[in-house]
Amino acid sequence: MFESLSQRLSDTVQRLRGRGRLTEANIRESLREVRIALLEADVALPVVQALIQRVQARAVGQEVLKSLTPGQALVKVVRDELTALMGTVNTELNLAQQPPAIVLVAGLQGAGKTTTVAKLARFLVERKKKKVMVVSCDVYRPAAIDQLQTLAAQVGVGFFPSSGAQDPVAIARAALDAARREVADVLIVDTAGRLHVDAEMMDEVKALHATLNPVETLFVVDAMTGQDAATTAKAFAEALPLTGVILTKTDGDARGGAALSVRYVTGRPIKFLGAGEKTDALEPFHPDRIAQRILGMGDVLSLVEEVERKVDQAKAARLAEKVVKGKRFDMNDMRDQLEQMVNMGGLGALMDKLPGVGSLPDSVKSKVNDREIKRMIALIQSMTKKERRHPDLLNGSRRARVARGAGQQPADVNRLLKQYQQMEKMMSKLASGGMKGLMRQMQGALKRGGMPPMR
Template sequence: MLDNLTQRLAKVVKTMRGEARLTEANTAEMLREVRMALLEADVALPAVREFIAKVKEKALGEEVIGSLSPGQALVGVVQRELAALMGADLGPDATQLSFAQQPPAIILMAGLQGVGKTTTTGKLAKYLKEQKKKKVLTVSADVYRPAAIAQLESVTKQVGADFFPSTANDKPVDIAKNALDWARKHYHDVLIIDTAGRLGIDEAMMQEIAAVHAAVNPVETLFVVDAMLGQDAINTAKAFNDALPLTGVVLTKLDGDSRGGAALSVRHVTGKPIKFAGVSEKLDGLEAFDPSRMANRVLGMGDILALVEEARKGVDAQAATELANKIKGGGKFDMNDFKAQLTQMKKMGGMSGLLDKLPAQFQQAAAGANMDQAEKQVRRMVGIIDSMTPGERAKPELIKANRKRRIAAGAGVQVQEVNRMLNQYDQMQTMMKKLKGGGLMKMMRGMKGMMPGLR
């Protein structure tokens, strides 16, 4: 998100090295770059003006503390103001969902058609079930879009939540009331109502969703908006904010937009916090939004906390401990261990998902790498390992020419692919040996050569 802003700020910091103080002249030069980057990222002009004014006010004449250069000092100011623009100024609890309602807590999902409301409803159900340990019921009040009800039923079942059936002949208000009655009787903690969207804003849609809102009085009314809408997101946000007492914003498709200015514009227009961001098409691709951490990612500082959280979710702690003990005890890192590492990386969102959360210097090291190709290669490597016998996985040194041909045929690849995978396994084995002495930096340097696509 906001890749252009990241690149421009890095350039600004570089040019400002050696300055002893932030002056009006050099600050104006830097702010001009920041302003252009924000506008090119599709941030609304009023939001840009307000942001630049606040940064200028706090940056002018600021003494450089310790060893910080003026460029870094200004980035610190920009980071704080960027976080404030994204909602940090509303307080640490603003981005949290409220459950301050007699169960079930009702969450109403609002937005235009095609922004990903239904999928986001399923993702939110999964988040609440797994992260907040809530018993969740979903219902679709979208009686217009073909297959909308069936789609919500499908994603709800996939995430393991409960679904309340409705039909295209029912009235949205009746659907919402019936679902609420069912949720109360069956002791659900949360009821999520997916409402109808349209291809454009119209009065009938606004009246209908306002009627549903009045009928069930939700504790949360979330405006779902496509991050790729750009300037169009602003008009949509205004219309929904006028029609409904919104409590928060959910940004979808944040992974598909390098500009991402909607994140800043919608927050500025509605005055409501961004509570969630859709970061992938997978049903676990919904992140609780943290303004300060997102500002860090925008400025190329990475989001190491998110990386740690992904690791906690994706890594089997017991298996990791067993592997560490095995290596420390002089045990051999075999193909079963190698496959386990590849599988865990996939669980953590794949290579592109991990790279997005790393600081800019790591991302620059992988610049030009084809992440899609790299992830396909990882899947191919797992397939090759699956084609091996248990003996070959335990002792890869047994794999000679005849065995390689058999493995390649079983995995549907060329023998060269098997050779390449064995070479990468050897590199990983060497890196694991280095970890005995805590050689983490050696391992990081070895990553470029080990993984396909990162050479």
Template sequence: MASALSEKLSRLVKEMRGQARITESNVQDMLREVRMALLEADVALPVVRDFIARVKDKALGQEVVGSLNPGQAMVGIVNRELVATMGQGVSDLDLAVQPPAVILMAGLQGAGKTTTTAKLAKHLIDKRKKKVLTVSGDVYRPAAIEQLRTVTGQAGGEWFPSSPDQQPLDIARNALDHARRHHFDVLIVDTAGRLAVDEAMMREIRELHAAVKPVETLFVVDAMQGQDAVNTAKAFKEALPLTGIVLTKMDGDSRGGAALSVRQITGAPIKFAGVSEKIDGLEVFDAERHAGRILGMGDIVALVEQVQSGVDMQAAQKLAAKVKSGEGFDLNDFLMQIRQMKKMGGLSELMDKLPAQMQAKAGQVDMDKAERDIRRKEGIICSMTPLERRKPDLIKATRKRRIAAGAGVQVQEVNRLLNEFDQMQTMMKKMKGGGLMKMMKRMGGMKGLGPRG
């Protein structure tokens, strides 16, 4: 994510931290580097100028010059100004209206509007316990209507049917009427995109806006567009009273400029960021955490949240009770642990949220190889019979050959998995008497849960 910008700024952060004295000349050198990094990341020129002026003004003040550790003070200023550029704190959706609250999704074709509509539905269902209806007003791209039906189903929301022979205004009014009669909390209207901004599209979306009176009008923009994202955001801001921005494809190898530019250019807060292609890959945008990622400080809060949301608490408690009772840890439990790791988004997704120094250390490990290894382990256990999983001691030479053939691996791979399982089983035996729960509580994933007597 914003890898080029992150790389340059994290290197600069290291250099700044090492500075014992901050003078006007080394401030100029640092700011030149920061300026180049921002321009190369496709941050809009007016935003870069404003950012550099603010940092320079504060850097040459007493805060840095009189500081015991000027380098760190300078890093703190860059961090704070990054946060200020992207908007302080968190701006969530304002749904405090008589239901249904209408959310209008606007943006260019290819920005990821339709999938973002479903991701937003998933977020509202899971995090805010809302009953959500989606509808597509994109009558120019028939596949968009069908796509929204599919992804809304994956999100657990309800979809209102529409067809290419209808007018977008009629579709939106009918959906709103249906949402009122069936007591939906939220209606999300996915509008038509175009390959470029044109007057006909803007007129249509203005009419839609006037008809459905949305409480939120969100502009969906591809973070990988850089400077183009800023220009389209400007055009939409002039046409519509935007209440927020959703940055999509933040997990791509983007230059990162859009996140720093759109807030300042449009004046609308960034409310969400698309961080993966999965249906739950939408995060409430937090400027402080995003600034930390850009500066290579990582996002430990997001990492903890991801681990917590991926951990199946009931399954973990059952496993703890089982180990405590002395029943032992079998290959079904081992399989559950592997699947928990996959559910958390895999190793590379967790890695993205680590600080740069830790990423560099972990980068020595081949992540793709590690991911393949996890999948291979799952395949081997799935090739075993239920009895073999419960009683691994039964697995001798002939069974090993059958399991290896079923999983498409060598017998050595089966032996390696069984050795790892033995090590884990030994560790679990030491965890009797509530030790497992204590360990999980220390990891932060089991707050408020204690060993059950």
């Protein structure tokens, strides 16, 4: 997400950052480039105009022109205004009420609403430690009910059964009774996909809202529809008292226009971003972090949180202990590290959060993919247990056998072994005195919510 916008804005920002002096003329020229970049990213025109006006008002004042580092001061202004445009801070779900807290989810057909219900349920179970029940009131699409039942089983939450022959309001009432009996903390209600021009369907979701009186009414919208997403969300906000928006399919949206437009156009906060089909692919929306990513500054805080959540802490501790004791780093350890990387979303997802990646040439970024990691894992799996523990055993004939077993070439095995040797060398250096200090530094940084300071 934001690839094209980030590239354009990063280039403009980089030119400004190094200037010791700015004038009103070159500020106007830079903001013209920012305006074009935003329009190309399919940001709604009123949003672009408002953002440029606010940046320009601050940029030509004392704050920037009189600054000792005017280029950097202007970059800060652009970042602050982008953040304010998207809502300043993350707006969490308001679940502080007598259980069960009811979350009503509405959305257009094909926006990924049912999958989002399962993602949200998993988020609440894993990160908020809530007992969750889900129910589908989509009586027009029986497959949606079956889909939600399957997903509920996958994420380990309660499912209230329903059928196409029932009335949606009756389903909702029965589900609420069941959630009370089972002492669920949260009841998530999936509604039928609809078009905002469909008066009959809108009346139905209004009736559901009136019956349930939900604490949260979330609108799910496809980020790939660009500024149309903001327009649609606004139409729904006029019909329903929405409390927030969830943007889905952000992994397929290179422009980012929806994320920059929704808050301004609807007045409702974006609460989550959905990326991918997996049920763990839902992240809280942090405007300040997103603004930094757009400007090529990375999102180290989200990266640290992701590492804490997705890395197998027991395996990481075992590896640290092994290296500190001077035991050899073997192929089993390397495979574990590669698998951890895949679990975190792969190299692409990690790079997206690193500072400066936006300014890399497309030719470099295109080479960063997860195919190579998966090929390396396949090669390691093709080895015997003894070979994994003692890679020195891999002579020519063994390498040929390992390559055949993984459907690859001996040259690929040679490349893997070279990378292994580099990792082993790094681990042995850490074991010789630097590991304890590094671990202490990383542990302290994780507690503080940041990364170790660079020396």
